[in-house]
Each structure stands twice: as structure tokens, then as C-alpha cells.
Amino acid sequence: MDASRIISALDSKLRIEILKILAEKPNNVVGVLQKLRSKGLDARYRETVYRGLEKLADAELVEKYYDKESGLCYKLTSDRFKIEIRRESVSIGT
Numbered sequence: 001m002d003a004s005r006i007i008s009a010l011d012s013k014l015r016i017e018i019l020k021i022l023a024e025k026p027n028n029v030v031g032v033l034q035k036l037r038s039k040g041l042d043a044r045y046r047e048t049v050y051r052g053l054e055k056l057a058d059a060e061l062v063e064k065y066y067d068k069e070s071g072l073c074y075k076l077t078s079d080r081f082k083i084e085i086r087r088e089s090v091s092i093g094t
Helices: 003-009 013-024 029-038 046-058
Strands: 062-067 071-076 081-084 089-092
Touching: 003 046, 003 081, 003 089, 013 029, 013 046, 013 071, 029 046, 029 071, 046 062, 046 071
Parallel strands: none
Antiparallel strands: 062 071, 081 089
16 A cells, blocks of 8 residues: 555545545445535535545545445445554554
8 A cells, every 4th residue: 555645545524524434334425425415514516525435445445346236335445544654654454
């Protein structure tokens, strides 16, 4: 995992909130958008949420999978990440 890519992905309140939502349970774009709106966050467009999810997927913080009922869904790759600034490394898990 690339530490700079992860730090860049985490440099957004919206993406942090998306991670919190996915920590509760995996979801699709529409489900994440609805949760963001229910929290009172300014999430107007599905495309904005999709781009946020894709940036998190590119950073390997979330992964995509297909569900017959829900379509394309996203889930956390782990609920714990450790970033070591001096080594510019990232470890996943406990």
C-alpha cells in the first residue's frame, strides 16, 4: 500500500464519513448517499459519493464486490490501518 495515496484519500471529510458508514456495514453508492444525507451531511450528488468511494478503493481502503441484490457494493478492507510516516509504510489489521 502506498502511504501517500492513503493520506490523500483521507484528506476529505466526506471520505472519512464514507469510511465510517462502511465500518457499520458494506453498502452500495445509493445506500452510502442516503446514510450521508440522514447524518445531515451535504451530499447532493450520487457521482460525488461514487468518486469518493473510487478514491478510497484506489487507496485500497475499501474494496468493491458485486451483490445480486444491491449491485456494485463497497466494504472496508480492514477497520484498522497504521501509517508510519518515517518509513512511509502502511500496515493493515490489528
